Structures are given as C-alpha cells and as structure tokens.
Amino acid sequence: MATSVAPQPTDFSLDVMGRYVCNGLDEALASTDTAKHADARPFDLIVLGGGSFGAVLASHLFFNDTSRTHRTLVLEAGPMVLPEHTQNLPPQLNPGEVWGVPWNSDSPQTWNQRFPGLAFCPGGRSLFWGGWSPYFIDTELDGWPKAVTDDLTTPAVPAHNPTRSYLDAAAEQIGTSQTNDFVYGPLHEALRSRLYDGLRSRAGAGQTALVGNRGTPMTATQPKEQLLRELDAPLAVQSASPRPGFFPFNKFNGIQLLIRAARLAQTEAEQSVVGGPAERDVKKRLMLVDNTKVIRLERQGGHITKVVTNKGTVDVPAGGHVFLACGTVESTRLALATLPNAHGLIGRNLMAHMRSNLTIRLPRASLGKALAGIQELAVSTLFVKGVHTHTDHSTGHFHLQITASGVGAMGIDSEAELFKKIPDLDTLDRFRDLTDEWVVVTLRGIGEMTGDKTSADPRNRIALDHQGPQGPFDYGQPRALVRLEAQDPADPAGRNLALWEAMDQATDEIALMLANGGPIQYLGSGGWQNTPPGPNARRDTLSSTHHESGTLWMGEDPSSSVTDVWGRLHESDNLHAVGPAVLPTIGSPNPMLSGVALARRTGDHLVPQPLPPAPEAEFRYLFDGTDKSFSLWRGVGGGAFALIDGAIVPQPVGGELGLLYYARQSFSDFILRLQLRAGSVQDNSGIFVRSRDPRRPVPDRTDPTKLHAYVNQAWVAVHTGFEIQIDDTAAPDGLDKHRTGAIYDIDTGGVPGGQSYQRPAALVPGHWTDCEIEVRGDTYTVRMNGAQTTVFTNTDPWRGKPANADPASGYIGLQAHTGMVGFRNIRIKEL
Incomplete structure (x- = not known):
C-alpha cells in the first residue's frame, strides 16, 4: 500500500x-x-x-x-x-x-523475567x-x-580544536552540564547542608566510600560551595536558555x-x-x-x-x-x-543495574529554623556516589539519587512536583496555598553488575531462542533468549550481591544523616514504620531499569x-x-x-565535519563545499540549485534559465578559480562575472532614467555581465562563441571587438576540470586546466561594470540551463 x-x-x-x-x-x-x-x-x-x-x-x-x-x-x-x-x-x-x-527469557526466577x-x-x-x-x-x-x-x-571535540571531552559534549546536549539548575530554595539548601555535614564527619570509609558526583570526598580541601555543588543532582533537564533567543532544552x-x-x-x-x-x-x-x-x-x-x-x-x-x-x-x-x-x-x-528504593519522611519541624515561616517547601534533589571495595580488592560502584518534597499529612510521593510542567497561574496559586507538614525523601540506589566475558555459557547472556515454545518469532526468525541474574556462579566472591548489600547499608546511613538525630519514619508495605524495610521490600527486579x-x-x-x-x-x-x-x-x-x-x-x-584545504596564498573561498558557504549564495529564475557531495549542482527545469549568485559581495578586478564537472556531453551551463545585482531593475540603454524589471531575474546576468560558457556541443549552432571556455556570444576568429579563442580539450563527463577566470580592467582571460582558451577586451559601457564603478554590479553567478553541471572549490583573489 x-x-x-x-x-x-x-x-x-x-x-x-x-x-x-x-x-x-x-x-x-x-x-x-x-x-x-x-x-x-x-x-x-x-x-x-x-x-x-x-x-x-x-x-x-x-x-x-x-x-x-x-x-x-x-x-x-x-x-x-x-x-x-x-x-x-x-x-x-x-x-x-x-x-x-520481543524476546524470551529463561531466567530461573520469574521476577527476573518481567522485562519492561x-x-x-x-x-x-x-x-x-x-x-x-x-x-x-x-x-x-x-x-x-x-x-x-x-x-x-579529556578534550577531544571539535577535532580541529579540542575544547571539551565527549562526555562534556553529551552533557551539554542532554542538559546535565549544570547540576540542579532548576532546583533551589530553603528545603534543598537545608537537606544538602545536612548531607554535607554527615558525609564530612563520617567516621572512616570502611569498605564503602561515599563521595560527590564527580568522585570528590566531602573531606577534600576544595571550598565548601564547590563541594556542595558535588552533591547536586545531574538531571537531564535544562531550564535556562543556552544563549539569548533560544528556549531552554x-x-x-x-x-x-x-x-x-x-x-x-x-x-x-x-x-x-x-x-x-x-x-x-x-x-x-x-x-x-x-x-x-x-x-x-x-x-x-x-x-x-x-x-x-x-x-x-x-x-x-x-x-x-x-x-x-x-x-x-x-x-x-x-x-x-x-x-x-x-x-x-x-x-x-550482559549487565544491568541493581536498584533499591527507600522512602522516608521527616517532620518539617525537625529541620529547624531554616524552614520557619515557609508554607510550601517545594523540592530538593541530591546525589551521592558510592565506591565499595570487595574482599578480593576489586571495586564496585553505586550511586544514590535522592529526591525530596514537602507534602501534607497523607503525602508519600517525593517526586510529586519534579519534572512536571506547570503551565498555568491557577496551579501555581494552589501550590502557594499548601501547608507542608512532612518532608518525604526517596533514596534510590543504582548499583553496577559485573559482566562475564569469558565463560562459554555465562549465567547472564543473550542467545538465540531456536527452541522457543512457539517456534521462530517474527517472520521465521528466532527471538532473543535473555538470562539475567544477580547471583552468578562465575563470581565466587559474590560481588553483585555484596555490592547490593553495601548500597542498601549506605542508603540507611544517609537516611539517618538527613534526619540528623531527629524523628524518622520509613515507608514499608503496610505504611509508615519506625524501622527500615528489608531487602524484599526495597529491591526492584534486575530488568526494571531498562539499562x-x-x-x-x-x-x-x-x-x-x-x-x-x-x-x-x-x-x-x-x-x-x-x-x-x-x-x-x-x-x-x-x-x-x-x-x-x-x-x-x-x-x-x-562522518567527520569536512575541513576544506586552505586556498592558495591571497585567495579565499566563496564556496568551500559546506552548507555554511552555500548559504551565502542566492537563486533567482527557473530551476534550483542543490548542494550535493560538496558541490553546487544546478537542477534545471523546462529550459527556463536559472541563476545562483554570490550575494554577500560584488567584485571589481579578480582571479576566480573553481572546478566544474559535466554529467554528459550535452550538458550546458555557464559562469557569470561582473553582472548586475539580479534583484534590482536594469536601466534602459536608451534612457537610463527608465528601469526595466525582469520577470525572470536570471536574465539580468545575461544582459549585464559576461558568461563563460560550458557546452562542448556549442549549441545551438556549433559556433566556437558558444563553446566551452568561450565568452558566450562574443564573436571569434579575429573580428574587431571579438575574442581570441582556442578550443580546450573536451570535457570528460564525470571528471572535474579546473577553470580560471581573470578579470583586469576590461580584459577577460579564461583558462581550462591551465591552458588559455580565450582573451577578450570589453568595449560595451553597459556590461561588465566593476563594483568600484557601480556598486550594483560586479556579481558572480552560476547558471542552470540544461543538465547538471557541478561546481566546487570556488575561490577568489581580488586584484
């Protein structure tokens, strides 16, 4: 269909x-x-x-x-x-x-088969x-x-002048380059201060070190404000505009x-x-x-x-x-x-993340004077990194994502106000009327698993399920067969479960830091309780993280x-x-x-970003093959022009003439160098020099006070400038004045006012040819692959005016006529 x-x-x-x-x-x-x-x-x-x-x-x-x-x-x-x-x-x-x-699972435990x-x-x-x-x-x-x-x-991008690492560049894209850029206020500051004090005074690291989000211990010598920022959350949200005029991401x-x-x-x-x-x-x-x-x-x-x-x-x-x-x-x-x-x-x-969730609540009064007189406490987000040393001296890593929210007596959701767009004033007014009685805090632990790269049939792996209960899955193809377990016989030290236990212990420890000796309640399966819940009540199945x-x-x-x-x-x-x-x-x-x-x-x-080679001494690019330089050209008339594989390629239509001209500047005397490529021997195009701005009306030859507005503005270049022809067939009459390398329609053969023309080697379709056009005063010289094809001296005061004589003239352009002639590496030296 x-x-x-x-x-x-x-x-x-x-x-x-x-x-x-x-x-x-x-x-x-x-x-x-x-x-x-x-x-x-x-x-x-x-x-x-x-x-x-x-x-x-x-x-x-x-x-x-x-x-x-x-x-x-x-x-x-x-x-x-x-x-x-x-x-x-x-x-x-x-x-x-x-x-x-779209896969099957042969994990022995049913709860490890519940993939989202x-x-x-x-x-x-x-x-x-x-x-x-x-x-x-x-x-x-x-x-x-x-x-x-x-x-x-370490700095690796951009390749030509590295200023930041790939992780830094990714953080800019997803909005984590600034932590907690939209989370602030008394509740956040109070909880962050408690967490900082607790980590700083922690008696010895034991087997588990608890540090900031970049790995910095809170006992380091950096200024306190810098260490406090290490406890802010790296959330993939950007609330401030990266530059004026842009919306935030x-x-x-x-x-x-x-x-x-x-x-x-x-x-x-x-x-x-x-x-x-x-x-x-x-x-x-x-x-x-x-x-x-x-x-x-x-x-x-x-x-x-x-x-x-x-x-x-x-x-x-x-x-x-x-x-x-x-x-x-x-x-x-x-x-x-x-x-x-x-x-x-x-x-x-195959690896995933081990995840535990602990939710606590603290009475607002226990946070002291910092919250006095404040009705709505809003939210806080904090982050702690854990590094655990196993008995075999290897290390395991986890982190705690801490969210907190001020709620009423019945509230249990610490993320009730986080990541929510609030688009209307009425909703904001309702928030202002809240009287928060409790601070609900969720501590979500995320711990790494250790993968098995060496066993022939590891406990955790992905295979093809050729023997699935329903045969091959979609379209005759077998499904993937996934097995994912925390307890791995290939890991006799039991590092996965040991890390999970260390993460849960660290979670309980930080919960007490936030309570700071005051009242604390834990959310269990039956509601609020005075003791931490056990592993079964806080641990998620391995597949629940989507990681x-x-x-x-x-x-x-x-x-x-x-x-x-x-x-x-x-x-x-x-x-x-x-x-x-x-x-x-x-x-x-x-x-x-x-x-x-x-x-x-x-x-x-x-696909690295192309870096054009430096042009010759004293030359500069008008078109270097990139869309940035292509954007400096404008099209008028029929057809269109495309940037394809670093080249400008005309897209003619119905024989209606089209023009693409360099709109940023006009020129007087210059040497113009470029490469051109014909698609077939019948292709016809051209290069215009010293034409008038096609957007402007053209003065009448007999009465300059009269201005002529063109319906097809591409013809302005034909009548007011000179075209270097590209056409090996010399259409429509076979005369040299219509052939590749000639000044179009200027007589050849030694006639007065004509051009001195020699035929160049034929263009080879699909191959690039070097072209050079030199304009000095009223003299035009053209070279193809280094061989001179024509010299012409202009005597017509109405055509080919330099920019220093007429600011509305001196433009350079490319023609869309017949076929798809490509142009690239267009550079100029002003004389």
Whole structure:
C-alpha cells in the first residue's frame, strides 16, 4: 500500500506530526530508484532503531554532513507517538500501545523475567524517562580501551580544536552540564547542608566510600560551595536558555532531534529541486521511516549488503554503513543472527543495574529554623556516589539519587512536583496555598553488575531462542533468549550481591544523616514504620531499569571484544553498534550520558565535519563545499540549485534559465578559480562575472532614467555581465562563441571587438576540470586546466561594470540551463 501523501485523521486527532516528519518505506525506496530519477542516490547510512541513541546518532550524522555527501535512513519498528517527553501522561501507557518485549527469557526466577521491554516509537524510552545522568568516575572506566576513555574524559571535540571531552559534549546536549539548575530554595539548601555535614564527619570509609558526583570526598580541601555543588543532582533537564533567543532544552529526549533533522532535510530538498514530492524525496538527506520492523540482515563476507524489513528490502551500497540502535537485546539478536560469532563472544557480558528504593519522611519541624515561616517547601534533589571495595580488592560502584518534597499529612510521593510542567497561574496559586507538614525523601540506589566475558555459557547472556515454545518469532526468525541474574556462579566472591548489600547499608546511613538525630519514619508495605524495610521490600527486579548493556562490548582485540573502539563489529567492515550494548563495564551511571557521548563519537569518526584545504596564498573561498558557504549564495529564475557531495549542482527545469549568485559581495578586478564537472556531453551551463545585482531593475540603454524589471531575474546576468560558457556541443549552432571556455556570444576568429579563442580539450563527463577566470580592467582571460582558451577586451559601457564603478554590479553567478553541471572549490583573489 502506498503511503498517504496527506495527514490522516483519527477519532481524536489529525496526524500532522507523523506525515510531516516521517516517510513510508515505499517513498524511501522510490527516492533511490535511478530508473525513475537519474540523480537518485542510495542511503549509505542506515540506522536501525529510532529510539534514544538511534535518534542521537542519526541527527548527529545529518548535522555533521555539511557537504551533503550522505543520505541517512532511520528504520523504526513503532509508529510516531509523541513529539516530546510525555511529562504528565501515564509513563507506560496501556499494554500494547507502545511497549513490547520481543524476546524470551529463561531466567530461573520469574521476577527476573518481567522485562519492561522496548518503547516502539521514534524517541524510544527517552520519551518516558530521562532524569539522572551522572558522569563516570575514573575507576568505573577500568578495563575500557584507552582511546575511548581518553576521548570521553579529556578534550577531544571539535577535532580541529579540542575544547571539551565527549562526555562534556553529551552533557551539554542532554542538559546535565549544570547540576540542579532548576532546583533551589530553603528545603534543598537545608537537606544538602545536612548531607554535607554527615558525609564530612563520617567516621572512616570502611569498605564503602561515599563521595560527590564527580568522585570528590566531602573531606577534600576544595571550598565548601564547590563541594556542595558535588552533591547536586545531574538531571537531564535544562531550564535556562543556552544563549539569548533560544528556549531552554528542558527534559532531554531523542525525538526532538529527529524532528529537527527531518524537517531541515525537507526544507533543503524543497529549496534544491523543482518538482513534486517524489522529486523532493530524491534530494532528502534524512528520512525517518517508522512502523517498519527490521527482520534480518544479509551479508557477503563481512559486508552487510541488505536490510530486510517487514515492508521491503533496503540495499546497502558499497561504502555504506549500518548501525544497530535497536536496544541492547534486539541489537544483539541481529548481530547473532548475522555474523559468524567465531569467538562466541556476542551476547556475553550482559549487565544491568541493581536498584533499591527507600522512602522516608521527616517532620518539617525537625529541620529547624531554616524552614520557619515557609508554607510550601517545594523540592530538593541530591546525589551521592558510592565506591565499595570487595574482599578480593576489586571495586564496585553505586550511586544514590535522592529526591525530596514537602507534602501534607497523607503525602508519600517525593517526586510529586519534579519534572512536571506547570503551565498555568491557577496551579501555581494552589501550590502557594499548601501547608507542608512532612518532608518525604526517596533514596534510590543504582548499583553496577559485573559482566562475564569469558565463560562459554555465562549465567547472564543473550542467545538465540531456536527452541522457543512457539517456534521462530517474527517472520521465521528466532527471538532473543535473555538470562539475567544477580547471583552468578562465575563470581565466587559474590560481588553483585555484596555490592547490593553495601548500597542498601549506605542508603540507611544517609537516611539517618538527613534526619540528623531527629524523628524518622520509613515507608514499608503496610505504611509508615519506625524501622527500615528489608531487602524484599526495597529491591526492584534486575530488568526494571531498562539499562541492559554490555553484550557488544568495545575493545582493541577481536579475540576478547565484540566491537572495536569505534563500535564497529570486528567481524564486519560496515556494521556498527551504538547505545549501552557497547559498554565494557556498566558502572553505576544511567547509560544515557555515555550512550549519547559514544554515539556522537562514532558519528564523528564515520562522518567527520569536512575541513576544506586552505586556498592558495591571497585567495579565499566563496564556496568551500559546506552548507555554511552555500548559504551565502542566492537563486533567482527557473530551476534550483542543490548542494550535493560538496558541490553546487544546478537542477534545471523546462529550459527556463536559472541563476545562483554570490550575494554577500560584488567584485571589481579578480582571479576566480573553481572546478566544474559535466554529467554528459550535452550538458550546458555557464559562469557569470561582473553582472548586475539580479534583484534590482536594469536601466534602459536608451534612457537610463527608465528601469526595466525582469520577470525572470536570471536574465539580468545575461544582459549585464559576461558568461563563460560550458557546452562542448556549442549549441545551438556549433559556433566556437558558444563553446566551452568561450565568452558566450562574443564573436571569434579575429573580428574587431571579438575574442581570441582556442578550443580546450573536451570535457570528460564525470571528471572535474579546473577553470580560471581573470578579470583586469576590461580584459577577460579564461583558462581550462591551465591552458588559455580565450582573451577578450570589453568595449560595451553597459556590461561588465566593476563594483568600484557601480556598486550594483560586479556579481558572480552560476547558471542552470540544461543538465547538471557541478561546481566546487570556488575561490577568489581580488586584484
């Protein structure tokens, strides 16, 4: 069925967002069909999964590609659901609406089979969560490849002048570069001060050290204010604008990145071609295709050649790349089903986070004078890092996410006012009328698991379920089979459970710090109680964090890792993985920050922002192959002009002349150098010099007081400047004055006032030719590949005026006439 070209109505809404952001697979495949469109190009960057990290990667690839060399296709299994973070909608929605578990589990304990699964929609799980994104501390990166840790922790971007690490760049994107930028007030200050005092006076670290969010002990010598900031929460929310005129990023989610990239791709396409939706799709550099499930990949040797979906097959061109961004489990399934897995490593090292929750409440009176006279206490968010030394002297890591809220007598939700948009004054007024009696505090512990990379059949792993109870899953393919347990026979020291116990003990200790010797109550299964609840009442199942990771871990040695330091699978030359699957160790942080950082790093490696070579001495670029310099040119007349692979390519239409001119400046005497490329021997185009500003009317030759306004403004350049012709057929009459390298329509053959012309070597279609145009006074000299083709001296006072004689003249432009002649490396030296 063909994709509808118009937004479709439902019972409640009109799907404008989906239609103007997404494409159907039929549209995407048609845009690559050279039988329908001679200039069609394949998608050479194919991202499987449009969730949290697929969205980051795809948008970063798009924005990096300033020469518009690549086309990116995002294939997402689910439909467009929401255009931003859900905020106050039900976090899970209804079963089957968005969430699904496309794998089986053989974990012995039933509670470890309760995976929340995947959010099948563009943006993925980032639409439903996104809070806490702390940095790694140094010991959490032990065992990672040095090249990766260097890029994550020391200045590495931008490549030409590194000023920040990849983790820093990711923190800027998701809004954690400033901690607690929207949480403040008396309650926050009071609790933070208590926590600081408690950690500072803590009698010995014992086996577990409790430190700030960057690993700094509260006993360090830094100023107190700096240490207090270490206890602030690294929330993925930015409440202040990053620059004047911009809105704040607010709660981070991936869908906004995809929406922006898809709409900019559409705008580019509309400006680059004349025609309908099909012609515009050909020029669209990024397409998001939703409701399209990837079934399997096909390969020849180590090269992925096809992506097979439930709606059709996408060919992967030579030089193309495929990215696994379907979540850890599904990405691992595809890798297992596609590659030989000669070392048996794919699917090992499965990790998740161990999570506990402790909720306490403190009477507001116990916080002392700091809260006197304040009715509504609002919220506080705090963060503590834990480093535990095991009996075998290895280290384990956890952190505590602490949220607090002032509530009434019946309140139990410490996050009741956190991450909520308050859009109206009436709601604000109701908050002002609250009289908070209690402070409810939730301490959520997140602890790392240790992965098993060496066992032939590890306890925690992902495999293919060839013997599933219902046979192969979708479309004849086996499901993934997931086993995830905290107690691992391969870990005789019992580090996972020991860390979980240490994290729970630290949680109880910090709860007492916040109470500061005053009354404290704990929330248990039966309500408020005076003693801490036991493990079963506070510990979540392993799969509840959505943080499955590690099964495609990065490394330098193919015999001991699955992917290389850039995320490319060792057994393939063009299959890459992004997201938590590539983490060698999980550490305690939410994998959002590391996943974003590594996705951006992979994108920079495969599609680095082009840096044009420096032009010759005294020359400067008018067009260097990037969209920044392309934006300085303006089009008038018929047709359009596209930036494709670092070149300006005219898109003629119906024989109507078009012009693209450099609008930033006009020129007097100069040497202009550029490269041109014909697509076929019939192509016809030209380069205009010293023409009048096409936006202005042209004075009449017989009466300068009369101004002539052109219907097609491209003809202003023809009548007021001079064109260096590009046409090996010398249409329409075969005369040299209409041939490549000549000044168009100026007589040749030694006639008075004519040009001295010599034919250059024929243009070779598909190959670049150097062209140089020198204009000194009234003399025009043209050279092709270093050989002079013509010299001409102008005697017409109405044409070819320099800018110093007429500020409205002296413009340089390119012609859209017949065929698609490309232009690149346009640089000028003013004389």
